[in-house]
Amino acid sequence: MKKNLLAGVIAALFASAAQAFDPFVVKDIRVEGIQRTEAGTVFSYLPVRVGDTLNDEKAAQAIKALFATGFFKDVRIEVEADVMVLVLEERPAIYQIDFVGLKEFDKDQLKKGLKDIGLAESRIFDRALLDKAEQELKRQYLSRGRYAVEVKTTVTPLERNRVSINFTIDEGEAAKIKQINIVGNQAFKEKELLELFQLQTPGWLTWYTKNDQYSKQKLTADLESLKSYYQNRGYLEFGIESTQVSISPDKKDIFITISVNEGERFIVSSVKLAGDLVAPEEDLRKLVKVKPGDIFSRERLNETQKAISERLGKEGYAFANVNSAPEVDKEKRQVAFTIFVDPGKRVYVRRINIGGNSRTRDEVVRQEMRQMEGGWYDAEKIQLSRQRVDKLGYFSEVTVETPSVPGTSDQVDVNMNVTEKPTGSLMLGAGFSSSDGIILSGSIAQQNLFGSGKSVAVAVNTAKSRETYSFSYTNPYFTVDGISQGFDIYKKTYDPTGTSYAKSYKTSSIGGGLRWGVPIAEKESINFGVAVDKTDIETFADSRRIYKDFIKEFGNSNTSGTVNLGWGRDARDSLIYPTSGTYTRVNGEMSPVGSLKFYRMNFQHQRFIPFTKDLVLMLNGEFGMGNGLGGKPLPFYRSYYAGGVTSVRGYDVASLGPRQSDEAIGGNKRVVMNAELLFPMPGSGMDKSLRLGWFVDAGQVFGPKDDFGRYSKVSLADLRYSTGLAVAWTSPMGPLKFSIAQPLNDKEGDKTQRFQFTMGTTF
Template sequence: MKKTLLSVALASLFATPVMAIEPFTVKDIRVEGIQRTEAGTVFSYLPVKVGDTVSDDKISESIKALFATGFFKDVRVEIDGSVLVVVVQERPAVARIAFSGLKEFDKDVITKALKETGIAEGRIFDRALLEKAEQELKRQYLTRGKYAVEIRTTVTPLERNRVSVDFAIDEGAIAKIKQIGIVGAKAFSEKQLLEQFTLTTPGWLTWYSKNDQYSRQKLSADQEKLKSFYMNQGYLEFNVESTQVSISPDKQDVYITINVNEGERYQVSSIKLAGDFSIPESEIRKLMKIAPGDVFSREKLNDSTKAISERLGQEGYAFANVNAAPEIDKEKRLVAFTVFIDPGKRVYVRRINVTGNTKTRDEVVRRELRQMEGGWYDADKVSNSKMRLDRLGFFTDVNVETPAVAGTSDQVDVNVKVTEKPTGSLMLGVGTSSTDKIILSGSISQNNFMGSGNNVTMQVNSAKTYRTYVFSYTNPYFTVDGISQGYDIYHRTFNAATTAIANYTTQSTGGALRFGFPIGEKESIGVGVGLDSTSITTYDDSPIYYKDFVRKNGDTNLSVPLTVSWVSDGKDSFFFPTSGAFKRAGLEVAVPGGDLTYYRANFQWQQFFPLTKTFTLMLNGEVGYANGYGGKELPFFKNFYAGGVTSVRGFKTSSLGPLIRDNGNEYRIGGNRRVVGTAEILWSLPGMDKSFRMGAFVDGGQVYGSSDRLDLGQLRYSAGLSAAWVSPIGPLKFSIGMPLNKKESDKSETFQFQMGTTF
């Protein structure tokens, strides 16, 4: 006969037994009521085994243990003779989780968040956890500024003791920042202070940046920016006293109020140096960005201590400690600083470790490093090593760390971690145009051929205007000292009839051998010699200027061009630089021995100025000059041209410069002098700083003939927007340019682009 010993529900977990029993020995254990749970699972949690002697306490302990599993909502223990019968009622399992009205988030993101709270398909259903899951889901919406979100949950029983959990979501509209107020500011206008903030009221770009949506993290960062702004203006004791964030009753508008205490403005009275200098004190003082008499600036003070640390790092003191201690005189509003310098021990590099170069050979990376193993640590050399690797263009990311060697105080390792990127460029095209009809073109270029660091390029273009067949090879380390070697072989056909240039055709076949010699960390000199054979075809409508040249020099000319170039590349990045300068000067001279003798000289200076963390100013200037010598004139096909995506955007390619009229037609013939300049503000979008950049530009340029006066008033100007995107299908460049002073004879071209495919 069965006897019920204990019947317990969750609300009466610790109830006393219905009746007491005499202790007995368990000969068997039987489990009843299970549907999904295995009997073995119950036995594993049950503290009673066959052969054990049980009593009231043992039975109570068994029930508590089974409840603690969370699998059951009711547990009952009975005895049947010497058999212990465990009767359970299982909690339902979650069979399905469904969402309706979910638009703001991806379903997988929300499902993962709910799983972390304990609600997931296949798990035991717990209503307490469901309420927690609702709060987590609502929290996810609050992070997106949707304070009006409403969530309704429905639990539907299913067969086999299962349930379906359905979340009905009314997301509502996103709450926007209606107003940001700063209370207590006297020295600066509220408008000037709000310019320091990332958070803002709705504007024409906030649909993308989401900066008009309240974020606690962004607000904290903005308060720190505000503090930095004040402290850089001398307000040493500035403090944010409180911040209030409120939302309108309809949960659509957010109001932010920040209460500040500006304090007094301080000047620097003196700066003292203390500690172990290790380098001359006079040199340290030159590194100070702030001096007695200046208004206090935390930024300048931090830059000073950083500069001293970096200078000590160049001497091998990798762990130098430089701190500035203030002494404040509140009555006189003066602050004196004592800069304590502790260089620590001089450190040398034990080992250089290179990782991440799955394709690029180890030697290709190491030959760019300026820090050597076994040598004294030099922070400047480590920084230059990173910059050189980044400028290769082989890697999307270069990270250099210098951890201390465990168990030592005077050794570090240099860990170089690179992330490979596609270094090849493949361009294939089939197109049509009103002038060229069918165009077949293609080029393949590999800047890191088989991981060797060598460049190989092959180009084929069947367009009617430019038909080219080119093969180029460059070995940047022909010698271990960094002397480069390269050569080019080409056959080019140019048909000017379909361009803005006067009608003629040239066919050029030749090659060149070139060498490069490094003369500094960022500078190199290049020399080369080539052989070129150019055949010229003129037509009835060709200008007399062209026909006279052919009559004097023949329709086929051989030239021996010698080239000399100087390059200084101090940009901080290969693709998207934000600081540094690039300078290049080149001279090409066709020497006696060929049919033509001429020279072409050009110079380019490109400078990048970081305006903020987001915006960069790029200034670029180019000049060129060419002429003939030794009684020979400059070949007309060596003239300079301007206009197009690489010079003055907004004007058609090669459409600027001297104009001739012949047989009722107008042609551009180029010139022997060229001036081109660009000013461009560049910026990247959040999260895309290494793949996408936009710009707002102003271009200017002109080409002058040998008989023209160099009149800068004849420059043509354009303005517009540009974009460069390293997209999944390859690098793309776009520009929309509008001429600012277009003349009647000028030809404009608003939209221009370049594209390719990486591999």
């Protein structure tokens, strides 16, 4: 049987000059040599079909098309009795990619980088990509400061025309920043300037932050911080002349040299407003934070431009441009600014779109919106809407965008995007004590029931001496205008019988109440409610006199009907991660009916003061007091207590205040004060789930009456103090709070507890 061979692409391309065979009509096409590739795949790329006339030109096109697929290492066409025979030699496929010596990276992370350049398992092997692969791996290591990395590649043939690729990596040691030098600085010491930098020489925490490893991105940010530092202190013409980064021959040490030109320090001579001001000039001038006679500050100038832009946004000018033009007098070292205002067109909101809420209903978010559809754009209302949605506590992140509507110049949409977080919490606890034996506690709560915004909570705490069962329900939008309604039911038992406790008393309480909340301003509300409680008390032969006297005067079964009234104002910028604003609440509780008549009043004020973007001071003050009515005492089981992770850390829970026979008996006055400097975990970047705090706590409980019928007076000298470090972490398992505290003035008999924590899980 006669065969004509077309030997490769080159012969085919020159077939027009000298034909290797006579053209013929293809009666059949046969494929030989393939192992993995389907014949149908070959035919889909082949430009020749049965019935076509095959000549040298079409044969060349066929060979070229099959080579272009990248599947084949060799392509030949043979002719056998009007049958076109394709003889193919496949390229091997990559069976697996593996790494040896890998420590710095996760294997999947490196595989993703190789896949981006075309090298991946199950793909066709192309030896030309190996060099690119090695360079990509080295690039990944260089980004981690490992400049001495070495990569060797081994390709092992396998059966069924496959290969295994193995990268042997010698990671070497990470190069560390040996020295950072700033040249040309006269106004500020180098040490002071280097404190602005994120990059640094090795320190006690750099093993975690990696800030002692060179990063181009970090250096760029540091140079910008350096520039801002100078320009915020009057050096208008400050510039960075050069930056040199060098590495030692052994590739272990990095040296950074920054050359600066400080220029002269400038004073602001005047500030003018120009352009279409729209708002009264007097109002806008109040927003100008750069005053004549001040040292020039780029930060204050930017704040001025931002404040004016936001003020115009309140009037509906969403795309206002506010820019400043300086006039520099180098001889006098003065600079004058003209702030140009271009409000643009006034725009209104076409549509409000809610995104990211897969569980929470749209209406739950929309009822917190203060910007209305069809209304004029108001930047302040949009920001307020974002804060209100954030304070719901249902979302880990809330962002707002205001894109213009395509094809219009006077309309925008408000796109509010939320990232939902688990709003249910399951708190479980187990412990053992010599007195109570095994102690089990737990609670389950859902703040956003079925995405409706309603909340329910069930709590159970059982020990040999104490049992608590409670159920709570709240509907934050009982009415459309924001009146909330809720109720609480509980049953509590305290029974120390059979424990090592002194048999002081035994109580059993059951009760419940209704409550309502009414908004009276954007950030203020009042709340009121009614409740009923019935408590049975039993004393023992060795019970303390304070309890026996109470039973003698009021009996062993008492009921009280209480009326609650309160006022609150929440002006914090966030519920999740507050950095500024205040929170204030005042509550009063009175029991004018029943066998026991008393009152209790509580006040709390909290303030967040931002020092920098990441450094926030939280101040908290609480005061509570109560007493009986008609000359009667406050029921001892309604007394105040302090101590523990929620009041004065470093002291055992509810252990502060008056004591009898080493037992805290509570009091009728309570003072708690906290100061905490909050900051993110070093190296956590924008992550808001982990926050540290250095704190100082103070507090005490005062009362009850002494043997002469007098209450102990509130005295600052009797306060207990502590200091320490706290960690709050919204972990994947749930919210965790830890504190390590050192009591500063504990007295004999005080129960201290230096390490305290609370933990739970979310769903």
